[in-house]
Amino acid sequence: MAPFLPHLKLHFRLIENINWTIMExxxxxxxxxxxxxxxAFETATIDQMNIHVLPTDKFKTTTIVVQIEQQLKxxxxxxxxLLPFILKRGSAKYPTTKxxxxxxxxxxxxxxxTDVIKKGEKQIIQLQLEIANExxxxxxxxxxxxxxxxxxxxxxxxxxxDNGFSKNxxxxxxxxxxxxxxxxxxxxxxxxxxxxxxxMCKEEPYRLLSYGKAEELSQVxxxxxxxxxxxxxxxxxxxxxxxGDVVPDDVKDGIAKHFKVKRNQVQDLPFAPIQKKVVExxxxxxxxxxxxxxxxxxxxxxxxxxxxxxxxxxxxxxxLGGFPHSKLFVNVREKASLAYYAVSRLESHKGIxxxxxxxxxxxxxxxxxxxxxxxxxxxxxxxxxxEMAQTKATLVNQLLETKDNARTIIDFSYNSQLSGKKKTVxxxxxxxxxxxxxxxxxxxQKIEVDTIYFLRDEEGN
Amino acid sequence: xxxIRHDQINETIYYEKMENGLDVYVLPKHGFSKxxxxxxxxxxxxxxxxxxxxxxxxxxxDGIAHFLEHKMFEQEDGDVFNxxxxxxxSANAFTSFERTAYLFxxxxxxxxxxxxxxxxxxxxxxxxxxxxxxxxxxxxxIKMYDDNADWRVYFGLIENMxxxxxxxxxxxxxxxxxxxxxxxxxxxxxETFYHPSNMLLFVVGAVQPEEIFQLVRxxxxxxxxxxQPEIQRYFDKEPIGVATPNSVREMSVAMPKVMFGYKEKKxxxxxxxxxxxxxxxQLVLDILLGPSSDIYQKLYEQGLINDTFxxxxxxxxxxxxxxxxxxxxxxxxxxxxxxxxxxxxxxTGISQKxxxxxxxxxxxxxxxxxxxxxxxxxxxxxxxxxxxxxxxxVPTLENITVEQANQRLKDHFQMEQRSVSMIKPV
Numbered sequence: 069m070a071p072f073l074p075h076l077k078l079h080f081r082l083i084e085n086i087n088w089t090i091m092e093x094x095x096x097x098x099x100x101x102x103x104x105x106x107x108a109f110e111t112a113t114i115d116q117m118n119i120h121v122l123p124t125d126k127f128k129t130t131t132i133v134v135q136i137e138q139q140l141k142x143x144x145x146x147x148x149x150l151l152p153f154i155l156k157r158g159s160a161k162y163p164t165t166k167x168x169x170x171x172x173x174x175x176x177x178x179x180x181x182t183d184v185i186k187k188g189e190k191q192i193i194q195l196q197l198e199i200a201n202e203x204x205x206x207x208x209x210x211x212x213x214x215x216x217x218x219x220x221x222x223x224x225x226x227x228x229x230d231n232g233f234s235k236n237x238x239x240x241x242x243x244x245x246x247x248x249x250x251x252x253x254x255x256x257x258x259x260x261x262x263x264x265x266x267x268m269c270k271e272e273p274y275r276l277l278s279y280g281k282a283e284e285l286s287q288v289x290x291x292x293x294x295x296x297x298x299x300x301x302x303x304x305x306x307x308x309x310x311x312g313d314v315v316p317d318d319v320k321d322g323i324a325k326h327f328k329v330k331r332n333q334v335q336d337l338p339f340a341p342i343q344k345k346v347v348e349x350x351x352x353x354x355x356x357x358x359x360x361x362x363x364x365x366x367x368x369x370x371x372x373x374x375x376x377x378x379x380x381x382x383x384x385x386x387x388l389g390g391f392p393h394s395k396l397f398v399n400v401r402e403k404a405s406l407a408y409y410a411v412s413r414l415e416s417h418k419g420i421x422x423x424x425x426x427x428x429x430x431x432x433x434x435x436x437x438x439x440x441x442x443x444x445x446x447x448x449x450x451x452x453x454x455e456m457a458q459t460k461a462t463l464v465n466q467l468l469e470t471k472d473n474a475r476t477i478i479d480f481s482y483n484s485q486l487s488g489k490k491k492t493v494x495x496x497x498x499x500x501x502x503x504x505x506x507x508x509x510x511x512x513q514k515i516e517v518d519t520i521y522f523l524r525d526e527e528g529n
Numbered sequence: 530x531x532x533i534r535h536d537q538i539n540e541t542i543y544y545e546k547m548e549n550g551l552d553v554y555v556l557p558k559h560g561f562s563k564x565x566x567x568x569x570x571x572x573x574x575x576x577x578x579x580x581x582x583x584x585x586x587x588x589x590x591d592g593i594a595h596f597l598e599h600k601m602f603e604q605e606d607g608d609v610f611n612x613x614x615x616x617x618x619s620a621n622a623f624t625s626f627e628r629t630a631y632l633f634x635x636x637x638x639x640x641x642x643x644x645x646x647x648x649x650x651x652x653x654x655x656x657x658x659x660x661x662x663x664x665x666x667x668x669x670x671i672k673m674y675d676d677n678a679d680w681r682v683y684f685g686l687i688e689n690m691x692x693x694x695x696x697x698x699x700x701x702x703x704x705x706x707x708x709x710x711x712x713x714x715x716x717x718x719x720e721t722f723y724h725p726s727n728m729l730l731f732v733v734g735a736v737q738p739e740e741i742f743q744l745v746r747x748x749x750x751x752x753x754x755x756x757q758p759e760i761q762r763y764f765d766k767e768p769i770g771v772a773t774p775n776s777v778r779e780m781s782v783a784m785p786k787v788m789f790g791y792k793e794k795k796x797x798x799x800x801x802x803x804x805x806x807x808x809x810x811q812l813v814l815d816i817l818l819g820p821s822s823d824i825y826q827k828l829y830e831q832g833l834i835n836d837t838f839x840x841x842x843x844x845x846x847x848x849x850x851x852x853x854x855x856x857x858x859x860x861x862x863x864x865x866x867x868x869x870x871x872x873x874x875x876x877t878g879i880s881q882k883x884x885x886x887x888x889x890x891x892x893x894x895x896x897x898x899x900x901x902x903x904x905x906x907x908x909x910x911x912x913x914x915x916x917x918x919x920x921x922x923v924p925t926l927e928n929i930t931v932e933q934a935n936q937r938l939k940d941h942f943q944m945e946q947r948s949v950s951m952i953k954p955v
Binding site for chain 2: 129172203393454465474
């Protein structure tokens with residue numbers, strides 16, 4: 069259920085909420101939530117699976133996330149997409165969803181959900197469990213091992229019929245996923261983001277939705293899917309993260325015991341997103357029954373999180389459109405009164421910067437002009453010392469804030485794992501602090517407008 | 530400074546009332562890098578008809594509380610966001626039906642940021658020019674919500690349920706209603722509702738309570754506030770039944786959306802009774818329609834619901850209603866089956882086993898939510914304004930009985946109190 073959202077001064081919270089839900093806009097999170105390395109993670113390898121444990125008494129629950137990595141590609145897209153949703157329906161031990169859900173309820177309402185997301189040109193299956201720490205309960209039966217056992221059961225012991233997944237679950241989840249794909253249009257902000265991405269990346273895997281292709285979903289065969297799953301478990305990188313008030317050895321013992329999978333030679337999936345040089349700026353106008361126009365300007369940054377100038381890109385984006393002191397907010401919203409939100413977001417696994425705003429339909433040209441002008445000002449180095457100082461201070465603050473949420477801690481660490489570039493929070497802060505206006509101007513020279521997309525009403529031209 | 534200890538969950542909260550009437554709460558959070566503060570007035574979109582003590586009653590344009598919230602950020606020497614940004618803090622604000630909150634989060638300079646927060650909220654600067662300029666911005670905010678089908682289906686339901694109560698008015702107002710807002714009406718609202726005795730400050734995170742109280746005491750002592758008599762708020766009499774049993778709106782969506790719910794016949798609860806009713810109803814909704822329930826599983830199997838389906842219960846002194854729904858290929862069939870399921874449950878009743886399971890789940894959910902300092906600050910304030918306490922949730926839950934749940938089930942789900950709001954594809 070969409071929870072009640074009070075009206076906010078800034079649109080930021082709304083986008084942040086989207087970030088935690090399901091659609092592809094997770095790749096334009098409000099904060100670059102990929103900022104922090106936790107030196108306190110203890111890492112071990114069990115059966116070629118990477119186990120990362122962070123003991124902390126900061127949280128009253130324990131968060132466990134299993135991530136299974138796959139290349140984003142047409143051949144396996146839809147099969148990979150369907151898997152997490154079938155797994156969440158039941159297992160050999162909990163064959164019906166009701167039994168499974170009731171077991172979770174009995175663990176003080178452990179929150180269990182599965183998803184499939186896209187990070188750059190990777191497709192990632194996530195199995196997540198958040199379970200109370202019995203220290204804070206009047207009933208003190210230990211919950212951690214039960215949580216590990218449960219996730220292990222879900223991943224390694226699915227419900228099998230006729231050498232395949234449950235036909236019923238495959239059919240029903242394929243339908244749910246088809247609906248989810250088609251209802252992307254219900255949220256115009258997300259829809260505009262996906263459409264501009266498709267237009268920008270026509271020839272690149274990044275155009276694909278992590279939820280697969282609607283037309284392929286109904287064709288999936290339960291036996292073929294199960295064979296694929298076994299192959300995925302045998303050959304693909306698996307990372308398991310645990311954050312909470314736990315003893316690392318207990319966690320590792322639990323995982324060794326409950327995550328029994330047949331592993332072959334595990335593939336190394338390279339971090340190599342396709343970088344395309346813009347030949348010609350693209351303009352796409354799409355009509356629909358809407359009242360407000362949604363303007364997206366998609367840019368290529370030619371910079372990803374493995375590059376040395378990644379932190380400079382964060383500063384660039386912060387000055388341009390990351391915050392309420394940024395150029396887009398000040399000029400599109402505060403000075404011209406054109407919009408309620410006017411922001412820029414990065415997808416740094418791929419190398420895309422997206423400017424977004426919701427505007428009056430007849431203000432399209434004016435808004436594009438103002439937004440492009442801000443890009444030009446960045447190139448010219450028309451950046452004040454105050455803009456630099458505020459952006460650096462706010463970025464540093466956001467970096468530190470990610471430490472207070474188990475999910476952002478895990479997400480950051482996993483970004484390092486995926487890209488192969490280890491970063492430390494202190495290192496990043498240092499780099500941000502030492503960034504100069506000249507550095508930002510250098511980044512600005514690399515930024516190219518690729519596609520301007522406008523979703524508008526059905527009247528006029 | 531008063532100290533309130535909650536042993537089971539290992540939290541201690543500190544409280545002091547300032548001389549001018551401002552309630553201040555501080556919750557130090559062990560191990561957190563971040564601090565978060567909310568400065569909230571008990572004034573929301575429903576407070577559109579009131580009396581400034583000693584003057585005539587006034588009625589103000591729809592959306593003014595939210596408009597005021599936007600305009601508070603403007604200071605004589607510029608935008609207050611700049612001051613927060615200098616300290617690396619993120620600031621924001623929100624307006625709901627009954628509250629307006631101003632907030633920041635930061636990992637450093639907490640005292641400086643807190644001073645900025647207190648000072649900007651206590652120093653309005655409205656001009657004809659800056660009020661006009663905001664109309665374009667809020668106009669686009671309104672239009673964004675107009676195109677948002679989830680918001681429209683939800684608000685459609687509230688509009689259906691209520692005849693007169695201002696909860697049916699969209700928080701941001703309309704383009705037309707905000708066009709009537711002037712700096713004078715803004716000052717009238719400000720002077721009525723932003724007196725410290727109508728406000729609550731909550732600070733949580735990496736903080737030392739004594740330092741915070743010291744700062745707030747000194748800050749407040751510098752400002753002149755006369756004593757304020759109680760604010761009179763007027764609400765037209767609301768009939769018991771719903772205004773409209775159903776509504777359908779067309780929008781450009783892929784699949785229909787439906788939300789339906791039951792309007793409480795009686796409002797006016799406060800304090801312990803309100804919390805008890807809220808929690809009991811939430812338990813009932815979870816037991817009957819949560820993901821572990823038979824009804825949920827049956828609907829899911831038929832493809833009538835997906836994971837957008839959920840339930841909610843809003844319980845305030847002024848009004849209370851439940852909300853059930855989500856995306857569905859067949860809204861009529863979904864409403865029919867859920868209603869039948871609820872009627873059946875009224876006959877068979879809730880079992881002790883399901884009841885205990887749901888309680889456990891809710892206690893777990895409460896613990897989980899305490900990981901979020903934003904949740905703690907916002908919910909604590911909401912409950913205080915309703916005369917109760919966030920940390921009474923677990924003790925209250927533990928005392929609810931299955932008999933009370935079964936009684937609630939019968940009292941709440943009454944056919945004549947039901948309304949349905951649908952969005953269908955164009």
